[in-house]
Amino acid sequence: MVFDYISVLIAVxxxxxxxxxxxxxxxxxQRSSGFLASWAVSIGIVVAAIASFAVYDSGASDAxxxxxxxxxTTGFIMSYGGxxxxxxxxxxxxxxxxxAIGAxxxxxxxFVLGYTGVVIWLVNLIASGVLGFIGWQYWRMRTESIATISLIAALHFAVAVSFFLCFVMAVIEAPLYLPGGMPDNWAEKVNLVCAIIAITGIGGxxxxxxxxxxxxLHRAEALTDPLxxxxxxxxxxxxxxxxxxxxGTALAIFDLDDFKALNDRYGHNFGDTVLERFAELILANARTNDVAVRLGGEEFALILPGTSPADALSVAERIRSAMARTSHVIGNEDVFCTVSAGVAAAQKPGISLDTLMRKADNALYHSKRNGRNKVTPLKASAA
Structure with a gap:
């Protein structure tokens, strides 16, 4: 190694x-991201540990x-908490x-028994185990960001291995009692170099x-209706x-009946409650691969992949019926709000979403014109 132990320690x-x-x-x-503070504290504790080792290596007491x-050890465990x-x-x-107490x-x-060399064995072994476990936990998380988190896991594994090598060398070379300074061998220096690389890499x-x-999260917010x-x-x-x-994709478009009048009479807060309740009804009747959408205002859509026209009509009818039975309480009054729906289905290839929505809108228009609180028969909206 080109650098002496204390120089590399200071660099770490x-x-x-x-x-x-x-x-x-x-x-x-970003105060809401508390894990950043936890990581900062854990690194700060490790830096304090490094300073303690430097003081000890300069001739201070075993304490x-x-x-x-x-x-x-505490810093690494704190890192796991982060x-x-x-x-x-x-x-x-x-x-x-x-x-931390157990470690x-x-x-x-x-230390109390006077085996200062054993303390070094233990810290290297425990650090190796904790860092290896942290690396394994990151490895299991890698689907969130495959390349980045895989590198984080790999760096933890590398430092864990270097600590284990320090443990092996300490057992081989060091007596039960330290001679008045930190162990200084190739494994210790490899460990410190790995630590520099890991700290820089893992941090970034x-x-x-x-x-x-x-x-x-910002992208999800941009694609999600906040209400x-x-x-x-x-x-x-x-x-x-x-x-x-x-x-084979079906589309149902829903529009709450006389919603403007409901807003004018009971207020927009009550109207928002009705919209939220209707969204819950859609989700309650949707499958995991269906796509529920608020198109804007009081208009909603439900995309039903791999669904026959008859099944799509059945789903829309269930939602319509459930909404008609749902009571929205304000004060001592039970308020009911109905919904009209139009359903279209892509029964041949080459149908665009825009075309499918236009046909479902036409079906919705028939529902409104024919008295509201209806689902248009699919024959009026075949695509």
Missing amino acids: GAAGAALCVTLAMSWIR WMLAGCLLM LVQFRDGGFPVRLVWLS TAPMLAA LLITVHQERIAG TGLNNRRALFERFGDDAVPE
Whole structure:
């Protein structure tokens, strides 16, 4: 190795401190992303551990070595907590504390008994296990962002292996008692070089995954109706575009009857409640591969892939009937709102979404003209 142990150790600490600041600043700008703060704290703890090792290696008491080992183990476990928070949304406080206590207790016991060399064995073995487990957890998450998260997992695995090599060399070379300085062998230096690469790489990749997730959320928001949570018109046309819809696809378009009068009489908040209730009725009658859409205002659509005209009519009729029976309570009054529907089906290849919607709209017009609260027979809307 070109660099001596302490120089590489300082380089690792500097890289960790830079990443800690970067993550903390990212969290300050996005307070809802609490995992950024957890990651920043975990890296900060590891940096403190590195500083403790540097002080110990300069001739300080064994207590500095112990502090470094305890801090490093705690920092890695805290990093796992940040991973869980990123994946599941909540920080596992109890799990982190119990894991930290369980991991640090053997090192404290070995130190109290005077076996300082065993403390080094344990910290390397525990760090290897924790980092390997974290890498495995990231590997299981890689479907969210295959390339990026796979690299994060690989870097964790690499550092875990380097810590295990340090454990092996410590067992081979080190006595039960340290001679007054950190072990300095090829495995330790490989570990530190891996740590520099991992800290730099993992930090950048974690921020990349976070930004990808934010971009995905923004895109989802752009394609989602904020009131009902259904797809919006933009999502519908992005899904099908100008291409022909698959043959056998059915489309039902719904329009709430006299909705403007209901809004004028009871207020827009009540009208929004009715829209939300109707969206729930559509979803309750939809299959997992159906696409429910709020086209705008009081108009909705339901795309039914692989559905016969008769089955599409049946689904639309169930939704219409359920809406007619649904009571919307305001004050002491039960308010009922009906819905009209038109259904069209792509019964031959080459039918565009725009054409299918136009035919369903025509069917809807017949429902409105013939007294509302109806579903037009499919023969009036065959595509």
